[in-house]
Amino acid sequence: MAPAWFTRSLATIARNYLKRKIGFVGLLNQSVCTSTLSYQGGAENIETPHRRPASCSYVGYFAGHRLKSTKAACQFDQLYSSDDGTKNQVLDFPGGKVAYTTEMRFIAGSNEDRVPCYRLLDDNGNLIGGSNFKQVSEEVAVKIYTNMTTFQVMDAIFYEAQRQGRISFYLTTAGEEAIGIASAAALSTEDVILPQYREPGVLLWRGFTIQDFANQLYGNNGDSGKGRQMPMHYGSNKLNYFTVSSTIATQLPQAAGVAYSLKMEKKDTCVATYIGDGGTSEGDFHAALNFAAVMEAPVVFICRNNGWAISTHVTEQFRSDGVVVKGHAYGIQAIRVDGNDALAVYSAIQAAREIAITEHRPILVEALTYRVGHHSTSDDSTKYRSLDEIQYWKNSRNPVDRFRKWIERNGWWIEKEELELRSNTRKQVLQALQVAEKTDMPQLKHLFADVYDVQPPNLVEQEKQLRETVNRHPQGYPSNVPV
Numbered sequence: 001m002a003p004a005w006f007t008r009s010l011a012t013i014a015r016n017y018l019k020r021k022i023g024f025v026g027l028l029n030q031s032v033c034t035s036t037l038s039y040q041g042g043a044e045n046i047e048t049p050h051r052r053p054a055s056c057s058y059v060g061y062f063a064g065h066r067l068k069s070t071k072a073a074c075q076f077d078q079l080y081s082s083d084d085g086t087k088n089q090v091l092d093f094p095g096g097k098v099a100y101t102t103e104m105r106f107i108a109g110s111n112e113d114r115v116p117c118y119r120l121l122d123d124n125g126n127l128i129g130g131s132n133f134k135q136v137s138e139e140v141a142v143k144i145y146t147n148m149t150t151f152q153v154m155d156a157i158f159y160e161a162q163r164q165g166r167i168s169f170y171l172t173t174a175g176e177e178a179i180g181i182a183s184a185a186a187l188s189t190e191d192v193i194l195p196q197y198r199e200p201g202v203l204l205w206r207g208f209t210i211q212d213f214a215n216q217l218y219g220n221n222g223d224s225g226k227g228r229q230m231p232m233h234y235g236s237n238k239l240n241y242f243t244v245s246s247t248i249a250t251q252l253p254q255a256a257g258v259a260y261s262l263k264m265e266k267k268d269t270c271v272a273t274y275i276g277d278g279g280t281s282e283g284d285f286h287a288a289l290n291f292a293a294v295m296e297a298p299v300v301f302i303c304r305n306n307g308w309a310i311s312t313h314v315t316e317q318f319r320s321d322g323v324v325v326k327g328h329a330y331g332i333q334a335i336r337v338d339g340n341d342a343l344a345v346y347s348a349i350q351a352a353r354e355i356a357i358t359e360h361r362p363i364l365v366e367a368l369t370y371r372v373g374h375h376s377t378s379d380d381s382t383k384y385r386s387l388d389e390i391q392y393w394k395n396s397r398n399p400v401d402r403f404r405k406w407i408e409r410n411g412w413w414i415e416k417e418e419l420e421l422r423s424n425t426r427k428q429v430l431q432a433l434q435v436a437e438k439t440d441m442p443q444l445k446h447l448f449a450d451v452y453d454v455q456p457p458n459l460v461e462q463e464k465q466l467r468e469t470v471n472r473h474p475q476g477y478p479s480n481v482p483v
Helices: 004-026 076-080 138-163 177-186 200-206 210-218 251-264 283-295 342-359 387-396 399-409 415-438 444-448 457-472
Strands: 090-093 096-099 192-194 271-276 299-305 333-338 363-368
Touching: 138 177, 138 200, 138 210, 138 342, 138 399, 138 415, 177 200, 177 299, 177 342, 177 399, 192 251, 200 210, 210 415, 251 271, 251 283, 251 299, 283 299, 299 342, 333 342, 342 363, 342 399, 444 457
Parallel strands: 192 271, 271 299, 299 363, 333 363
Antiparallel strands: 090 096
């Protein structure tokens, strides 16, 4: 007889699987999107969403079986009104004056209606009527597309290189290309980036070459990090891009601090920091938002809500309406955007940056998207989601294809350019891999350098012991790493 815990586990797995299936099917039936740029935060109201056909539906699969508000208090706005004649009477507390009411009310856990997502292009790349955005130039639009395509080709080849055993680890950004690259296009190169690990597109936009990417993956002499980071943990001081950290969400409070320092120095720049939906469950997320709000730091928090924190689905991650509503609790303006719509991402981040700099305040952006690839090369996502679901998003909701259709309709792109771009990029990536493989590795001394101006005694001793160990056991030390 199976133990009780095993039976309960099977039941939980089955229940969560059905929740995800229902939620995924729900996207075909639910439809909430808007093409009007507006923000949620403070006492400001959300624009009334446009109701569109099922093809425009975007956020249904995130809903799952989210907890519904109680009938007693289903609208948050009701808390600001009073029907008992005490509306104009207030009490003075240390945090400020507050009205009181004789009616007992609890704040609802969530509203009946979900916050709409800002969207400009439908799934076929058509501009939605009544769209509100600042027109993007042909030059910028074409660069956004060529960068997304370059990144797409590079991702596929580097992933295969890991599968061949040529590099040890890799993370793809398949399905999420628009968020990193379109946001990078909307920011200034002087703005400071504190990334998670699916933002190589920001580096690509700023001039990090394909060879630079390959060198980092191999950790060779061409790697600016001198081989001291695991693959995919890019960084570039020259490009104002902090090195990726494996620990989840630590970059967020750091970003708030960096933004505050920029404000103190009266710099006309801001900070952009990225996190996945799973990272919002970390305490650092909440500490960062609160610090940034209180200190009025010019930082844009960009959350890639791709539906999965490795194998944990968003319906099991939080009960709130995604991430966008969390901004309100900290007094931060927030917006939800279709993360598979490069034009909408570009427009929203451009506006968010302007607010952050001119008004000295943080902004929270939730970009709804879908992680088409596995979490990493250490993951097999088919163990917890269906191939049909993956293929649907890969083929029907592809952000690269959608943006290409839009620039083609504008007469900015043709098929011949498409073929040349993909062919040339593939050759460049393959050549970069070959060069990276043949490049020497950093010397052993670099393992102990670049932290202290003068090495402390403990590091001197460690280096001495390591060199003695290598001399005693040369057969166990990589021959391609100079001692």
